[in-house]
Amino acid sequence: MARKNIKDLKRNEAGIAAAVGILKQRFGEKFKTSLSLREQHSHTTTYLRSQLPDAVVWPQTTQEVSDIVKICAEHKVPVIPFGTGTSLEGGVNAPAGGISIDLQEMNAIISVNAEDLDVCVEAGVTRESLNQHLRDKGLFFPVDPGANASLGGMASTRASGTNAVRYGTMRENVIAVTAVMADGRIIKTANRARKSSSGYDLTRVLVGSEGTLGIITELTIRLHGIPExxxxxxxxxxxxxxxxxxxxxxxxxxxxxxxxxxxxxxxxxxxxxxxxxxxxxxxxxxxxxxxxxxxxxxxxxxxxxxxxxxxxxxxxxxxxxxxxxxxxxxxxxxxWALKAEAGEKEFLTTDVCVPISHLAECVTQTQKDISDAGLYGPIIGHVGDGNFHAALAVDLDDREEIAKAEEVAEKIVMRALSMDGTCTGEHGIGQGKINFAAIEHGDGIDFMHAIKMALDPDNIMNPGKLFAV
Amino acid sequence: MARKNIKDLKRNEAGIAAAVGILKQRFGEKFKTSLSLREQHSHTTTYLRSQLPDAVVWPQTTQEVSDIVKICAEHKVPVIPFGTGTSLEGGVNAPAGGISIDLQEMNAIISVNAEDLDVCVEAGVTRESLNQHLRDKGLFFPVDPGANASLGGMASTRASGTNAVRYGTMRENVIAVTAVMADGRIIKTANRARKSSSGYDLTRVLVGSEGTLGIITELTIRLHGIPExxxxxxxxxxxxxxxxxxxxxxxxxxxxxxxxxxxxxxxxxxxxxxxxxxxxxxxxxxxxxxxxxxxxxxxxxxxxxxxxxxxxxxxxxxxxxxxxxxxxxxxxxxxWALKAEAGEKEFLTTDVCVPISHLAECVTQTQKDISDAGLYGPIIGHVGDGNFHAALAVDLDDREEIAKAEEVAEKIVMRALSMDGTCTGEHGIGQGKINFAAIEHGDGIDFMHAIKMALDPDNIMNPGKLFAV
Structure with missing residues (x-):
């Protein structure tokens, strides 16, 4: 179960060239290699450096996603699922190149099962468009991260938001997903029953796996009645x-x-x-x-x-x-308000979550860290869950400021861990928190990695995320 | 990812003899091989045939569980975790022999964190004893399967009960577990934060895995205030x-x-x-x-x-x-009331869960199946979740009646699956529903099995459950 250093990730030039050729042929207008589109698809909204994919493809169906993955699997080429590109931890970066699979055109609301309080959607549906669709049915979907993210992306990062304190996160609100696995096979993790004891919880294996085990193409999610x-x-x-x-x-x-x-x-x-x-x-x-x-x-x-x-x-x-x-x-x-405030600067954002009994102390000490370092770093939080964010503004040309911000971010995370908390409440690990995840989970990270190797032995599914591989 | 037929499970006589010798030496009075204790530890409360372990051991600490698993791992000997022995699907049977690890003496309530609404317990604590302990604190733990089961066993089968419609099942109420993995290593799947996006959801990989991936020795679970x-x-x-x-x-x-x-x-x-x-x-x-x-x-x-x-x-x-x-x-x-009613007969119990819109039809048709077959089979259900049980009484000496009951049970499950439901809402797969799980999950079962092989390559963790291996 040995993990390799992140530096070992190498581009597979021959494989990429072959896959690009085949995919271009197969997908025509829905396959692009222009620089601007590749840049857009590795934009991470944060201070993390963009790492461009070699091409972007827009599948229309789960079967097309499967076809793409099969082609990439054959040539051992990375595939990076893309929702709306609002990851805060470099989730859509392509450190070894590969194909960005943009799911935004898979945006059908497949079936609203009002009587069962659930809905099946394609992964590209955004939370706002779903709620728009549901409005006249007296129903809503509560999970609401800051961005108008896609539901597939939200599932992949186990997103939450302001309503989680009452309605739970994507962990509690995803009933089932359809996913394309590393060999191109399509699985559906569960039916629509509200509960099940039938085998391993593949739904929750995929929720929060950040595209490293499979690409979520459809989801069945729980709805809630709009309160009186x-x-x-x-x-x-x-x-x-x-x-x-x-x-x-x-x-x-x-x-x-x-x-x-x-x-x-x-x-x-x-x-x-x-x-x-x-x-x-x-x-x-x-x-x-x-x-x-x-x-x-x-x-x-x-x-x-x-x-x-x-x-x-x-x-x-x-x-x-x-x-x-x-x-x-x-x-x-x-x-976006903070971004506007920060002018030319970018943000190093971090989010931690602690047992609520430690919240006051954790937030207060975090404020002190930020002000001691002389940084601009507002704090906002979903405090009912013990979860809060610090957004540290950094001048990307000022290496000293970046180092200072990184030091503060590390302090914030290490304090949260020492208070029996987690290094990320809702943003995910991506690239930005790989080392913190390893500290948080100890030997657990080896078992996570064993699952990764079992389901994706060639490491083509969003490589370079979660693990230092 | 090929799965073997269940008949391939063979006893490793030499390994078992070696492990029994070492464990006897190491655990003395806390290690027994008497027939009556071995019988008691494979008692399954149902019509499934008992398959005895070779010995029973009562560890006192997580470290002792780790020691036992390391010894068994070295000699490739099965380990079967045992809580209170109330599995309805043969969960504690030992089809290839091995060591039953009885966790009932690990029954400490480690810490009640009233302000965070959680509690850390050892796996052998039963739900009733926990609630007794909590009563004067104004808190309670809601998950309540029919039996006074151990919390470790409840987590392992993703149990639920009558309160799940409001408070969720073990899936929603387990925050973290400490588990001994197949190589004897001890992991803790999470800290006490209410939510986390940090890596794969190892908690929910283990919850519902029925001891096939690791042995849960401690749990952190959510508490709720006793309502006004x-x-x-x-x-x-x-x-x-x-x-x-x-x-x-x-x-x-x-x-x-x-x-x-x-x-x-x-x-x-x-x-x-x-x-x-x-x-x-x-x-x-x-x-x-x-x-x-x-x-x-x-x-x-x-x-x-x-x-x-x-x-x-x-x-x-x-x-x-x-x-x-x-x-x-x-x-x-x-x-137990039904058992008393059935006299000398045993029960073939089944539980399915369907989207609630299908509930009336599913229950009505199930009743008809049972009466058409001329069986005694009361129905009880957690109907707010779409989950119900049928308990079919069978005379173990009447092969025709058993065949009839199995046919009805199959009909019940296949109907639930055809209604977008699951083959078990809360009892688990164990031995009894291995074939149904394979039908329900399609290719998904291969990915479950890949996880099993990655985390337990020698198949020593409760073998012969969940998969036809």
Whole structure:
């Protein structure tokens, strides 16, 4: 089970040339090798360096994905699945070249099973387009990472977002996937039953595997009824610690929050500017409650009492749907707001997740690390889950600043691990956190790698991600 | 990835003799080879034939489990983990002999993290003893299969029970496990963070793997606050279809039932006799609602309106805690009630799970199969999940009756699969459903087996389960 160093990844020039020739012939207009498209398909939204694939192909069906993988398998050429390209950890980079498989044209909503609260979609469907489609059915899909990501990509990185505290992450919301495996075979991991004890949980083997075991081409996912009543509100706190302690106590009291989001003052300031809001420049908790009319009122009251204990402001409630949408859109655009704030700089983002009892301490110490290093690094978080992000702005021409940011990022992760947490709550490992994953999992990483080698012996499935191979 | 026929499983006599000698020396009083203990450790509660291990060992620590597995690995001797021996699919049988590792003495509750709503336990802790321990903390662990099973065994079979409709199964409630792998190495699959995107989901690789990939020795599992208000009640229906349709509509309406259990008339009759109740001999839904006082009242009202539409009786509410406990104890003892009813006969039990839209049809047709075959086969089910059980009584000396029961069981499973369901909702594959798993998963079973071969190349971990190897 020995792992090789990341430097061992070599381009297979002859294989790539052969595969490119065959695929060009086979896919015609749906196969491109232009530099701009290859650049676009290795864009990682972060400070990580782009590594271009040799070509991009746009399959229309699972069978076409299978055909592509079979051709690449024969010639031992890497395949890199591409959804919307919003990975924060270099997930779509092609360190040994190969073929980017862009699934955006596989965007059919195959069947909505309203009575079973599930839907089958192709992997290229984005979360926003799915919810648009579902709106008049009284149903919604809750998992909402910052980007309008594709559902296939979200499954691959085990994404979550603001609703996870109530509705779970992709781990809980994916019922089954159809995937093309490394030999080109197509499997469906499960039927539509809500639960099953039938064999290994291949669904959850693939969810979070970041394209390294198979390419997800279709998904069956859980839907939820749009609640009878929704109330969103803002509550401001004197310190991050107060906001975290309010969150902790509210979670422990079993108040069923649907969303509970933290923004520090830097984040609030940039959101104000980007989304033209005028929120007070204080530590913010942005909340949402779902339920019956009475249920939501109960939750609001209970939460308000806890917030008051920790010096929280009176609530500002977003009464109308429009106002609520405006607030959450601003929250979802937070990453772009920070980007705008950072001007020419890029971001080294990190996200960690700790048991909620450690949250206040973890966030407070992280803030101190960032300010001690003299960096601009707003903190935002899905604090109901104990999950938060730090976005550290770095000038790509300033090697010293990059080194400083990397040092802070390492401190953040090592602290989270020391608090019984994880090196990433929702962004994934990609290239950026390979070493941290190895530290987090100890011998476990060897067993992960054994699974990788068993299912993809030639290492053609998104190589150079998750493992130092 | 070729799979061998189950007949290829051979006893490794020399290896077993060597391992038995070494283990006897090493474990002294905690190692036994008496026939009665070996019989007890292959008792499967069902009609499946017992296959005895060569010895039973009672480790006290994870390190001791590791020592045992290392000795067995060196001599290529099977290890079969044993919790409470309540598998319904031959999970603890030893078709090629080997060592039964009884984890019941590893029964420490290591740490209750009340503020994080989780607990770390050793694998031998039973669900009832955990809940006893938690009672005065206002917390509980919801997963409740019929038996008072061990939590390690429950994780291994991805167990669920009556609360799964609201709280999920072991899949959702296990945060991390410590496991001894086939080479004796000890891994911990995750820390205590509520969510993580860090690498493959080894937790869920092991949950449901039935001891074929590793032996779970410790678990971190999620706890839930005991709700402010609980209401349990009985509602009787003219037909199974009416009861199922009530369930379907209640689920679709988003009424947050905590439990919704179906019993057919045969099941009600035997529960009456066994638990000394006097329930009317009609189709029964046994329900429970959790929430705030107001929330529970809302749920009761909404459910009552739906039940009325389908001819449901007025509710009989169990007002006191004692009355509620009595009802649910009767439900949990249902299997033993049926056993008592069946006299000398044994049971061929099967459990399937279908999308809820197919539930009424699936249960109704199953009832017809059973009565057409002239068998005694009560149906009970966790119908909120689309999951139900049929227990077919068979005289072990009557080969014709066994053949009839097997034919009916096959029909039940094949119908569930044709309805986009699974061949087992919560019992697992074990030995009894190996062929059905192969049908359900198609090529997927090859990838499961590739994982098995990668993590356990000598096939010493509970061999002869899940796969026809």
């Amino acid at each position: 009543a929704i109330a969103a509100g803002l509550c401001f706190f004197p310190t991050v610690e107060d906001a975290c302690n309010t969150t902790i106590l509210a979670m422990q009291s079993g108040i069923g929050m649907a969303r509970i989001e933290l923004m520090d003052v830097d984040a609030v300031a940039s959101v104000n500017r980007y989304s033209k809001l005028d929120l007070p420049l204080q530590i913010l908790l942005l909340l949402e409650f779902h339920g019956s009319q009475d249920g939501v009122r109960e939750q609001q009251k209970s939460f308000g009492e806890i917030a008051e204990e920790f010096g929280g402001s009176d609530f500002q409630w977003a009464e109308s749907t429009e106002e609520r949408t405006r607030l959450w859109t601003a929250r979802h655009n937070c990453y | 208000a609980i209401a349990a009640g009985l509602c009787f229906f003219p037909t199974v279809e009416d009861a199922c349709n009530t369930t379907i509509l209640a689920m679709q309406s988003g009424i947050g039932m905590a439990r919704i259990e179906l019993m057919d008339v045969d099941a009600v009759a035997s529960v009456n006799r066994y638990s000394k109740l006097d329930l009317p001999l009609q189709i029964l839904l046994l329900l429970e609602f959790h929430g705030s006082q107001d929330g529970v009242r809302e749920q009761q009202k909404s459910f009552g309106e739906i039940a009325e539409e389908f001819g449901g009786s007025d509710f009989q509410w169990a007002e006191s805690t004692e009355e509620r406990t009595r009802l649910w104890t009767a439900r949990h003892n249902c299997y």
